[in-house]
Amino acid sequence: MKVGIQKTVxxxxxxxxxxxxxxxxxxxxxxxxxxxxxxCLLVVFNQKIKKLWRLLFITIALLFNPIFPIYLYVKLYWxxxxxxxxxxFLLLVFYGYSSSIKKQRTIKKQVSKNKDMYNVKY
Known part of the structure; x- marks a missing residue:
């Protein structure tokens, strides 16, 4: 799934x-x-997410699962x-994807430098 769609979700x-x-x-x-x-399932199955985020969102998915709901009878807890x-979820939007995007930008910069380096005209 694209990062932009995941952030929107x-x-x-x-x-x-x-x-x-x-x-x-x-x-x-x-x-x-x-x-x-x-x-939460989309976050867990996303390949660009670190393990810590996956563990956090597995626990959130268990708390909010609609199949076997967990009931906390005090409104303050919820x-x-x-x-x-x-x-x-907001922290994931701003910090969860940053490392993979930075890596992609760095790779693109290195590829463009390599193209420029080997693009020598005689």
Missing amino acids: NIICAIALFLAVTALPIEYYNVLRVIVFTG VLLDVLCGIL
């Missing part, structure tokens, strides 16, 4: 999690589980989890 998940802090109908929270679970997970 992560931002959507973060916004949905931040909206969950407000008082909304129970249907929203059921849809939220599906959105966050799907976003509010804290929603905010924390939303922040993690």
Whole structure:
């Protein structure tokens, strides 16, 4: 999956999690589980993500899984989890992909330098 699409999905998940802090109908929270679970699976199966991020998002996927839901009966616990997970999704957008993008830019620069070096006209 392209990094731009993945970042967009992560931002959507973060916004949905931040909206969950407000008082909304129970249907929203059921849809939220599906959105966050799907976003976490996309992160876990992305090849450009480091292992630490994968481990974090596996635990988030387990918490928000819609198949075997985990119920925390105190709203404050869910509010804290929603905010924390939303922040993690945003941190992933800004810091999770930076190393792979920098590597790609460095490789492109090296390739262009090599082309210039061997592109000698006689």
